[in-house]
Amino acid sequence: MRTLVFDIGNTAVKYGCFEANGLQETAAGLTLEQMPATVERLRPDHVLVASVAEPTAAWAARLQPLLKGRVLEFGPATTRLPIRNAYASPRTLGADRLAAAVGAAWLRPQHDTLIVDAGTAIKCDWVEGGHTFRGGSIAPGLRMRFEALHKLTGRLPLVDMPAAVATPLDLIGTDTPSAIRSGVLNGAAAEVNGLIEQYQALSPRLAVVLAGGDAPFFQPRLKGHIFVIPELVLLGLHRILVHNVEN
Template sequence: MLLTIDIGNTNITFGIFMGKKLLRRFDIPTDKLGYATFKKKLGSFKPSQAIICSVVPKVTRHLKGILSRMLIHPLIIGKDVRVPIKNLYRKPSEVGQDRLVNAYAVIRLYGTPAVIVDFGTAITFDVVSKNKEYRGGLIVPGLKISLEALSRRTALLPKLELRAPHEFIGKDTKSSMLSGIVYGFASLTDQLLSQLKKDTGKGAHVLATGGDVSLMARYCRRIDKIDETLTLKGLNLIYGEAKKEISKKV
């Protein structure tokens, strides 16, 4: 039983796999990770192996300590195992490992060429060529941090939780903020996806994932498919490939 772990700036997403089957998925806020919380979320499942993709090194170390108490020694993407994809970034080491994992998952599960949009703390757009190469992409601020910035950097705008707007034209400050964020980022997303698909070439499809994808997919018109567990599936696939390589060396 394999525990796949995607450590993000806002949330840590866990997936428990038996072979190709995802048995359970759960989230823990990144700043709330602790042994007791993790054990409670894990429930009766007893994974013996783990693989981690992280953009928060400090939390990676903390989680490794928690897993060691359970006699689990995880593989770390980018350290113990590399994502098996040709990376065309000018400085390959600068690419977030989660972006490469998503690209690899799309290659294996959905085909290329493809554009991936990940609605996370930041919104990332990633391009995979028809030759299965990671070409690069774009990074823009995410919805929640943009909404937070409005309240933090202004004197009169309130703090709000991100949710679906009830109307396009806001009739008060709160509804105006929500409409601006959701419809504004939906328009931005559609425009960028349109340009990226054109640049990527004939047959390019768009796959969306990330914590806010269920909300944004309702407002974006350029998304072809949604996979909320894309990163977890990619980690499961990469772990399988890593085990094959280890077996060859034995």
């Protein structure tokens, strides 16, 4: 079975095409208008559309005539899942957080897992026992922190991420841009390491899975053994689609 999943974000669309459980093709930066052409080119059996940005009904209706199978709109509060969702307010839960939890549970069944999804926001979410999504935390992402310092102050400049994200950072900034980089980047790494330590106190055998666009920055800066799975959200969306098609 070939599946195609679309992850509609705040700024662009990412897609993943799977054969069985193997990711065959993925790309980011797609526009909504390019989605039908992607379906026609890849010719999937079934499609899933998930969004953290806007309703998906119109896009599902537009894509359905292009294939014989099913177009599933993923709603965290309404779509059947292969795991239990214990979040107290499922209607406010981001599709990306829940999809990442499904992906982690499929990869590590019967194990506690902490997901660190470092993208527009930094989300740390706990999957208990490989079967239950419990929730976690949401904090501003790296670029959001840089932008907030610039926009919410009178004189601080807008500072960019370093070109080589794995380059060691000075702790002590010697001018305003380097001080901002130290505060944002070293501070974010220390924040996530602190959260990991707290979760490890709850579950000493906890596995940590790192995903998201800023994973390359965090990977060398997080303590302990980290599983880096950049396409965790796409994998979770694929498993959700398969679960609904087969059950």
